[in-house]
Amino acid sequence: xxxxxxxxxxxxxxxxxxxxxxxxxxxxxxxxxxxxxxxxxxxxxxxxxxxxxxxxxxxxxxxxxxxxxxxxxxxxxxxxxxxxxxxxxxxxxxxxxxxxxxxxxxxxxxxxxxxxxxxxxxxxxxxxxxxxxxxxxxxxxxxxxxxxxxxxxxxxxxxxxxxxxxxxxxxxxxxxxxxxxxxxxxxxxxxxxxxxxxxxxxxxxxxxxxxxxxxxxxxxxxxxxxxxxxxxxxxxxxxxxxxxxxxxxxxxxxxxxxxxxxxxxxxxxxxxxxxxxxxxxxxxxxxxxxxxxxxxxxxxxxxxxxxxxxxxxxxxxxxxxxxxxxxxxxxxxxxxxxxxxxxxxxxxxxxxxxxxxxxxxxxxxxxxxxxxxxxxxxxxxxxxxxxxxxxxxxxxxxxxxxxxxxxxxxxxxxxxxxxxxxxxxxxxxxxx
Amino acid sequence: xxxxxxxxxxxxxxxxxxxxxxxxxxxxxxxxxxxxxxxxxxxxxxxxxxxxxxxxxxxxxxxxxxxxxxxxxxxxxxxxxxxxxxxxxxxxxxxxxxxxxxxxxxxxxxxxxxxxxxxxxxxxxxxxxxxxxxxxxxxxxxxxxxxxxxxxxxxxxxxxxxxxxxxxxxxxxxxxxxxxxxxxxxxxxxxxxxxxxxxxxxxxxxxxxxxxxxxxxxxxxxxxxxxxxxxxxxxxxxxxxxxxxxxxxxxxxxxxxxxxxxxxxxxxxxxxxxxxxxxxxxxxxxxxxxxxxxxxxxxxxxxxxxxxxxxxxxxxxxxxxxxxxxxxxxxxxxxxxxxxxxxxxxxxxxxxxxxxxxxxxxxxxxxxxxxxxxxxxxxxxxxxxxxxxxxxxxxxxxxxxxxxxxxxxxxxxxxxxxxxxxxxxxxxxxxx
Numbered sequence: 033x034x035x036x037x038x039x040x041x042x043x044x045x046x047x048x049x050x051x052x053x054x055x056x057x058x059x060x061x062x063x064x065x066x067x068x069x070x071x072x073x074x075x076x077x078x079x080x081x082x083x084x085x086x087x088x089x090x091x092x093x094x095x096x097x098x099x100x101x102x103x104x105x106x107x108x109x110x111x112x113x114x115x116x117x118x119x120x121x122x123x124x125x126x127x128x129x130x131x132x133x134x135x136x137x138x139x140x141x142x143x144x145x146x147x148x149x150x151x152x153x154x155x156x157x158x159x160x161x162x163x164x165x166x167x168x169x170x171x172x173x174x175x176x177x178x179x180x181x182x183x184x185x186x187x188x189x190x191x192x193x194x195x196x197x198x199x200x201x202x203x204x205x206x207x208x209x210x211x212x213x214x215x216x217x218x219x220x221x222x223x224x225x226x227x228x229x230x231x232x233x234x235x236x237x238x239x240x241x242x243x244x245x246x247x248x249x250x251x252x253x254x255x256x257x258x259x260x261x262x263x264x265x266x267x268x269x270x271x272x273x274x275x276x277x278x279x280x281x282x283x284x285x286x287x288x289x290x291x292x293x294x295x296x297x298x299x300x301x302x303x304x305x306x307x308x309x310x311x312x313x314x315x316x317x318x319x320x321x322x323x324x325x326x327x328x329x330x331x332x333x334x335x336x337x338x339x340x341x342x343x344x345x346x347x348x349x350x351x352x353x354x355x356x357x358x359x360x361x362x363x364x365x366x367x368x369x370x371x372x373x374x375x376x377x378x379x380x381x382x383x384x385x386x387x388x389x390x391x392x393x394x395x396x397x398x399x400x401x402x403x404x405x406x407x408x409x410x411x412x413x414x415x416x417x418x419x420x421x422x423x424x425x426x427x428x429x430x431x432x433x434x435x436x437x438x439x440x441x442x443x444x445x446x447x448x449x450x451x452x453x454x455x456x457x458x459x460x461x462x463x464x
Numbered sequence: 465x466x467x468x469x470x471x472x473x474x475x476x477x478x479x480x481x482x483x484x485x486x487x488x489x490x491x492x493x494x495x496x497x498x499x500x501x502x503x504x505x506x507x508x509x510x511x512x513x514x515x516x517x518x519x520x521x522x523x524x525x526x527x528x529x530x531x532x533x534x535x536x537x538x539x540x541x542x543x544x545x546x547x548x549x550x551x552x553x554x555x556x557x558x559x560x561x562x563x564x565x566x567x568x569x570x571x572x573x574x575x576x577x578x579x580x581x582x583x584x585x586x587x588x589x590x591x592x593x594x595x596x597x598x599x600x601x602x603x604x605x606x607x608x609x610x611x612x613x614x615x616x617x618x619x620x621x622x623x624x625x626x627x628x629x630x631x632x633x634x635x636x637x638x639x640x641x642x643x644x645x646x647x648x649x650x651x652x653x654x655x656x657x658x659x660x661x662x663x664x665x666x667x668x669x670x671x672x673x674x675x676x677x678x679x680x681x682x683x684x685x686x687x688x689x690x691x692x693x694x695x696x697x698x699x700x701x702x703x704x705x706x707x708x709x710x711x712x713x714x715x716x717x718x719x720x721x722x723x724x725x726x727x728x729x730x731x732x733x734x735x736x737x738x739x740x741x742x743x744x745x746x747x748x749x750x751x752x753x754x755x756x757x758x759x760x761x762x763x764x765x766x767x768x769x770x771x772x773x774x775x776x777x778x779x780x781x782x783x784x785x786x787x788x789x790x791x792x793x794x795x796x797x798x799x800x801x802x803x804x805x806x807x808x809x810x811x812x813x814x815x816x817x818x819x820x821x822x823x824x825x826x827x828x829x830x831x832x833x834x835x836x837x838x839x840x841x842x843x844x845x846x847x848x849x850x851x852x853x854x855x856x857x858x859x860x861x862x863x864x865x866x867x868x869x870x871x872x873x874x875x876x877x878x879x880x881x882x883x884x885x886x887x888x889x890x891x892x893x894x895x896x
Contacts (some may be wrong), residue, residue, distance in 0.1 A: 047798065048821045065822060132840055137831060139841060146853050226851050236805040246674060248854040269876035278879035297619050365480065389480045392577060399569060399874025408882070409571060409870070410563055410891040421578050421659050423855035423865040435853040438841070440821050440829025444701035446708035450840070460844040 036218040040148065040225035041172040046205035047147045051171050053202055056371040057168055061200035065193050066114040072192055073107060079184040080157065087181050100182050102157040110161040116412045117169050122234040124171050131461040134455060136443040145171035147227040148434050150219050152413060154233050155179025160189050162413040164207060168197060171434040175219060177210040179451045220245035230416050235343065250428065252419040254343045255285025255371040257401040260360040262377035263296040268396050270376040271308050276400040279312050283345050285370050285417060286404040290340055290350040293361045298325055298353050309349060319352035338365040359381050361389040368392060371419050372404040393419060393426035409430040471579065471640040472657040475605040478637035479579045483603050485634055487554040488714060490601055493632035497625050498546040498895050501539060504624055507815035508534060511616040512589065519613050519776050534589040534612050547588040548844045549601050555862045556603050562894040566887060569876040579659040583847060586665050587611025592618050594845040596625050596639060602865040607651060609642040625878040652677035660756050667775065684777065684851040686775045687717025689802040689833040692792040692818065694713040694809035695728040701809040701830050702837040703740050708832040712743050715777050718804050718836040720771055722782040726793045730757055730785050741781060750783035789814050793821040800824060803851050804836040825851060825858035
């Protein structure tokens with residue numbers, strides 16, 4: 033067991049050096065890590081086999097076991113992810129603003145790392161590799177706490193990554209690994225040294241983190257995603273998008289939980305939809321009005337209006353009729369979680385209106401909500417999906433791990449001269 | 465008295481319409497507000513005279529009274545500020561990313577307002593005008609709570625601004641004004657409807673806000689700014705910058721609180737500095753080592769190492785000797801508040817090293833820390849200065865009031881096709 037407070041203070045101390053590491057050093061470290069991952073497959077598999085055996089013995093469900101398993105394919109994905117990350121441009125040092133305030137007084141805004149980031153993530157060994165690579169590329173120090181079911185695999189992976197990072201010249205303390213669940217609470221109290229927390233996991237868990245720390249938290253707390261089927265819908269697109277968004281991976285936060293259907297087409301569309309859902313083993317719940325149209329085709333449990341804020345994460349779907357796009361927007365903005373919401377329509381005006389008015393990180397037209405993901409957006413990887421609006425929204429890649437500082441160069445300039453009218457500002461922006 | 469919870473819910477409802485308001489509508493509203501401010505001077509002065517009389521009667525200090533006073537010059541500044549804001553480009557609608565993920569599946573990242581912002585600010589009528597103009601230009605709904613000492617002036621200003629905004633077509637509920645101190649606590653509980661809180665005021669007050677709400681908070685909690693005088697310093701610059709940063713406006717968060725002096729030049733520089741400080745009525749406190757060099761010239765109170773985290777906001781300055789730039793950086797990163805810190809040096813290498821290693825929103829060379837300010841940075845105005853690193857850092861203008869959303873356009877695209885290998889992503893960025 034490590035002392036998290038001490039490790040956080042060490043990371044804070046390392047963070048200035050980490051921020052100053054050149055792109056070459058950071059990329060070389062990533063390349064070496066990729067190589068060592070390939071060379072160390074056997075040791076990794078061995079540790080993972082121990083984790084798997086313990087999990088099976090503990091009666092962990094097959095779907096979770098699938099996530100714990102770290103096989104050849106997953107290592108290859110991780111290695112490819114690292115190569116992709118190496119090929120991305122440097123997120124640091126970018127000059128975002130260059131402005132002469134007055135003669136000889138020049139202001140620059142320059143991208144820099146956030147500093148020390150604490151990431152608490154689920155039991156998935158690939159997550160450890162992705163997250164630590166993202167932090168490394170963005171010059172951040174990382175405190176990593178992974179799910180306990182993969183503790184042995186995580187240890188092997190972490191040791192390999194951290195040792196390689198040090199060998200390649202990154203500062204001691206740039207990464208540390210927390211092991212025990214009670215270390216999370218200790219981490220939450222490190223607001224002097226930790227600049228950002230990224231918790232991944234259940235809604236309840238993320239809320240717990242948010243309510244128990246002064247450190248800024250970037251995490252989604254739930255995903256209540258909607259699909260609105262407009263009167264100008266295309267039936268084929270509507271059906272396949274809804275089935276995909278509900279069934280392709282039900283446990284994901286970007287799976288759809290509620291379908292809103294325009295009253296004008298409900299009589300025609302709802303029975304067809306109900307049939308398709310039932311064929312895909314999706315249980316339907318709906319308002320009384322919806323259930324009356326569905327009932328002749330499939331069972332539909334009647335639900336109360338106040339239940340529409342339910343995240344099922346299962347083969348269950350809420351259905352409701354709405355008068356028009358305005359009612360759909362209002363429902364989504366009231367009951368949704370501002371994650372990802374889609375409209376099915378062939379009407380450009382309605383689509384634009386929906387996408388303007390819905391207050392969510394992702395607003396989609398004629399495609400599955402399941403696309404909300406850092407890989408699918410081309411970010412190389414993601415550290416999480418943010419449903420907050422501050423700092424980063426939606427899937428968070430490298431850019432979300434970066435902040436900026438203002439650099440001001442003068443030649444003895446003082447404010448009194450400007451306050452007393454002897455000099456005045458004369459802003460001239462340079463193109464950056 | 466208004467019901468803040470209801471007003472916040474109303475603002476949330478208005479926020480989608482506010483976000484959709486065109487630049488023309490927003491700019492026209494600002495121009496009308498500027499005109500009406502000029503037309504309504506008499507009514508504003510009358511209300512302000514009542515506030516001033518009450519404050520004088522209550523024995524408010526002359527320096528505070530100066531801030532409460534809303535005169536011709538301050539109205540003109542506000543009006544000019546609004547014209548400047550109108551001339552700035554639209555912060556909304558900017559396409560930050562445009563990427564084809566696959567044939568017919570295109571992702572855009574588009575700038576949009578944050579939504580509903582609660583701003584709690586000190587008793588300064590010009591602050592109300594600046595803050596509401598910034599929110600209006602950036603398409604945000606604002607809940608405004610100003611200092612009670614200017615309640616009458618604020619009411620006249622708010623009514624004028626809000627009425628004009630409505631007349632120009634902005635949605636009802638886009639602004640509201642809280643009056644009473646206990647309404648702040650009510651505001652803190654509106655985490656469902658308020659997206660961001662910006663508290664301005666004392667360190668203690670900002671901390672209170674941070675500790676009592678789940679709403680993200682953007683506020684500086686203190687300003688412990690440093691100036692490091694390097695061995696390669698220019699004496700003239702060092703003296704005038706330090707005197708300016710300490711005395712030009714002591715109550716500001718960007719005033720200097722600690723001067724660090726290289727041991728190599730201390731014997732020469734400290735007596736000169738001490739003389740200049742004393743002439744400017746600045747009380748000196750320092751380590752024993754520093755005081756021994758200062759004592760022959762001026763009184764120097766000996767202070768403990770643990771007192772260097774003091775924000776005096778007064779004509780008092782802490783002084784310490786350091787071995788080199790590394791010790792200066794370590795001291796600043798440990799005792800500072802990550803606000804604004806400066807180096808006085810003619811050495812380019814030392815300057816760059818300092819500016820890289822100091823972990824603050826502003827890192828300055830050869831100029832006064834007092835430049836850390838939205839106006840002086842050319843932002844038109846500021847809603848506050850952030851010492852946090854998340855979302856916005858340093859002086860926060862329009863840009864800090866904006867977030868983004870991802871828009872994804874498909875043609876029936878589903879994730880299953882990609883997961884099962886029938887299609888694959890083919891990222892193509894368009895230049896934006």
